[in-house]
Amino acid sequence: MRLKKFVAIGTAVVLSLSFVGCSKNNNKNDKVNNTVSNQPSTEGTDDTATDTADTTKDDVLSYANIVLGESYTDISTTIKFYNNRTDMNLDDYNGKKWEEYVADFNKVYPNIKVEIDADTTYAESALLRLQSGDYGDILMIPEVSKSDLSKYFVSYGDLPTMEGQVRFASDMAYDGQVYGVAYMGTARGIVYNKAVFEQAGITTLPKTPEEFIAALQAIKDKTDATPLYTNYAAGWTMSAWDDYISGTATGDATYKNQKLLHMSNPFENKADGTGPYAVYKVLYDAVANGLTEDDFSTTDWEGSKGMLNNGQIGCMVLGSWAYPQMVAAGDHGDDIGYMSFPITVNGKQYASSGPDYRLGINVNSSEDNQKASMVFVKWLTEQSGFAYNENGIPVAANDNNFPELYSAFDGIELVSDDPAVAGEEDFLNLINADSDLMVSAGGNTKVQQIIEHAANKDMTFDEIMADWNAKWTSAQEGNDIEINQ
Template identity: 85%
Template sequence: MRLKKFVAIGTAVVLSLSCVACSSNSKKSNDKTTNNQPSTEATDNASKGDDTSNDVDTSSNEALSYENIVLGESYTDISTTIKFYNNRTDLNQEDYSGKKWSDYVAEFNQMYPNIKVEIDADTTYAESALLRLQSGNYGDILMIPEVDKTDLSKYFVSYGDIDTMNNQVRYATDMAYDGQVYGVAYMGTARGIVYNKAVFEKAGVTTLPTTPDEFIAALQAIKDNTDATPLYTNYAAGWTMSAWDDYISGTATGDTTYKNQKLIHAKDPFADQGNQTGPYAVYKVLYDAVAGGLTEDDFTTTDWEGCKGMINNGQIGCMVLGSWAYPQMVSAGDHGDDIGYMSFPVTVDGKQYASSGPDYRLGINKNSSEDNQKAAMVFVKWLTEKSGFAYNENGIPVGANDDNFPELYKAFDGIELVSDDPAITGEEDLLNLINADSDLMVSAGGNTKVQQIIEHAANKDMTFDEIMADWNAKWTSAQEANSVTVNQ
């Protein structure tokens, strides 16, 4: 792992996606990760996979593959204990309203009674997981943190080749390198906006906005006709800011190759495209909302835990968050039926798109014993294909042929869900390098730059075009530092 990238990513509060949130101690929490102190279970309950002195050569273990596992039949003779290191501390909480880890493990043990699963959930997962990898103390299964693709085989077992795995699971190429797949997502998410339907209706917004201009107009209507905060930024939480990066690729371009193939070679990717599409259009929505007084009065005092109840009871109009946030807002009060989910307001050539991607991907420790590797792969396949976990958590199912989508995705009828294509061979880590050298950390936990948009918009000390020009200059400098060919 390159030291520069390790430091850059490790100091980010969270990863993007994607797909993270903060755990709560409230009655109906349904969160994804927390920013509290790290768990100490790992050192107390180290599994066989934690001892790197017992390295196992899995290159000859050809029978171990995701495709070949038949649940309930394969590896039923194994008796072992495996550790699953993850970020879902909420699934360990007594007041959690959904299925807990203990429930899932109990169901798994009905099929595999001799494979014990210890859950090690960490409150500072995004940072701690990287450190665990370096120490070798990362259990048998873990949610893969942000590592170089070239390093995947150093830490994880292959589930199978890309062609095979594409027929088994969604998002197979996301954690693949040199033709092998090293991570299987435990669920997928879509990128959109969680909103209060009653607030929009009271404001007179009867048709959901499909362009940035329409969205700003809707926020203005909420301000003019209701007492709700039109758009709640969640600035103070920090990690919530990186969610904005998730909309600049497929959602804003309709192009599945944009993020991993074109962005790194783009000349001034943050420049105005002139048609309300692309990264410029996405970030400008935030700037215009803040500059227009359409967000909270004091962005420094936003409250992540409190905002859930606030949107549930109609004090907030909407928040830009992935679909993972929807169930949390529904369960945060007595007005769950008022919570809706809509696509981000960008239209490309008359059509709307919504980026869809994996939440954390599950990797299996290369240094675990052979039995533990087999047991771990069995548990991963059971969790993704038999447990109903993705459906229960309002996620997109992972099985390649599983179309049992939760109710909230009906909001995307007529909107095409698009997933990012992988990088070109030989360029798998180029985006990471440009991110690190530019300090922008696009789609890699880059919450600071988005916070700065809010700060400049509120202080009126820098125009949006000046911000984007600065980003373009940093991007160009990073491209030059890495000898990247720039497409004019």
């Protein structure tokens, strides 16, 4: 095995998705209808989970040991929180702003000042800042090799303990330690305009690729709306398609981080409408059949929000994080709906879900700033109501109050991506780097090429998939990764 690499991967808001219960002993596939509530949670975790140690006595910095309002109240410092949410600083932002969250935090910790540093080019800039050492005290962790996590970030605690504290704990775990806490979770589906679907005569939401393409054709035939808007020009929106190839397309929590790494020709046609082939073919067929925008090179991400809201667009393939933005983008928020991706596995539908960006704490910050930062992360997770306010899946392990949005997934199981087995944590990064496919790691270029080839009709979909398989195999072989035939 060659030495593990630092892989600089530009990502968007949405990354690889996983949703698990309170610990890895829980059922990996939880039904959302058992956990939906319309009330935000402002409660902390159960006292038995948090009061395991008195940090004022032993001063051991760990997430589980912090008791909000009691631990580290003597600290007086200023911390910097570097993040991608520039929208939360805008005057017209239709939601709770960063300054309001900080003000609420200061009611509990008045001597810890929080400076918000938001960046419109976060995915790329965060990697540069990480390498320069100038990345504040708290930041949303960009895509780095997991073996490098301890070089940049403080451990929140060991994995078994953290699995009892937060959802998605294993996502940023390495060698038994957890280096990132999600700031909210998301589910993967399709945001759509209910009025457009109704006008097109679509009375039942599609559950297979064939049904979905037929629905898009009905929208084209019976309405003036663009059936599927690709958002090609934005770039980062293209990588969202990668997030549907695991749990959504297979119903298998072990697919992405365990099986895919060793799979022979993972992009081949499984002939049952499942797997990566089925996901990407939806996009190819939509473009090839003229069911997307007229000129993919001129798509407008910001403009698309209002276009979906007012019925000029039928649907877009985006995570649930996009839903509130589409609702707020015009006067027709009630027309916005969210549905599962149209793949059925053995008669059942699944939806991948998991963390949005994960919050890391700078390992080089002062001791006081590390403590203050962990206090803020825990407060944001447990007492701020942030995830609920942003229509996200709550992160605190005992918080089962889901926004109403997730009722659309009634009967559909949310599936986590289990972590890689010990010793294989960096296999996906290695394969991605050498194949240039960047699966679930900001791989927008390869998905853009699907649109280009479909529109130009210069390469069939099977030819594209054959090329990807060859690149994947070469990367596996080059890194001495066993291939299961």
